Amino acid sequence: MTSHIYQKAGGFIELSTPMGNLDRVGGLETLKEWLEKRSRFVLENTRRSLHRLPPPRGVLLTGPPGCGKSFLVSCLAGSWQVNLVKLAPSRLFSSLVGRTEQNLAKALATIRSLAPCILWIDEFEKFFPRVESSGSDGGVLSRVLGLFLDFLQEERPGIFVCATTNAIRGLPGEIMRAGRFDAVFFIDLPDKEERKAILETLLKRYGLTEQIQVTHVVLEGTEGFSGAEMEQAVTEMLYECEWSGKEPGEFDLLRKTREVIPLSSTMDEEIASFREWCFSRARFASPPGDSGRKERRKVCHISPESRPA
Secondary structure, eight states: OHHHHHHHTTTOEEEEOOOSOGGGSOSOHHHHHHHHHHHHHHHSOGGGSTTOOOOOOEEEEEOSTTSSHHHHHHHHHHHHTOEEEEEOHHHHOOSSTTHHHHHHHHHHHHHHHTOSEEEEESSHHHHSOOGGGOTTSTTHHHHHHHHHHHHHHSOOTTEEEEEEESOGGGSOHHHHSTTSSSEEEEOOOOOHHHHHHHHHHHHHHTTOTTTOOOOHHHHHHTTTOOHHHHHHHHHHHHHHHHHHTOOOOHHHHHHHHHHOOOHHHHTHHHHHHHHHHHHTTSEESSOOOHHHHHHHHTTOOSOGGGSOO
């Protein structure tokens, strides 16, 4: 079945296997609640609703690398129990005149036949860089962008688009216009409460809840870590303990967190600039908890109290 669909779409889409459900995603409570409110309108006929709501279109997720954007999309498909269809932009483009547009049309037609589904476009900025920066392609990118904008704008029940990007500023302005996506969410580095939730989820996943507690010391040791970096520390600890034949403990985890150099250290200025740019252009995926206010104030001097809900 999977290979048949893949061939029908010319290899321009992939059916991915969900990585669980939203219970596996630590933190991001604001975003998860927003998605939950729209779940039945993706899965059912929205015309049955009292106010005849239009079908949800999708969401654009942005934030620093490793903060869980792709993982959340995969888990969302698992929670909704729908097909997770990943668009493969690199295969769409062809040197033959008109072929790229035909490829995209074929891919979108196949995606419509798979509803209800989540259409996932990873590294969205590489698919649609700013059109004015690519004027030597004979207008191919402009035409492809036009086709895709029509798809985003039209009513397409049962198809929820999730686009993820680490470089939202590289997208053309047309993508960001209201009506293309239902919302743009910024997924920031996790604050203290979110790090606790992520670590507890990781320890449960690897069967370590009895050996290691998420203490204040552990949380302080992971300040500035993304979810991916915390998982790296946990797996590094497990490899070390498996090799030495000892039971892992809190000290072993702390030792590994000191060896991981987070992006918040190596890309401090870039992340601060990214956060400030998103402040007035996107919703934040997490509620502004007390620890989040304090930690994020270090790198973004805009008052969190005035942040958009």
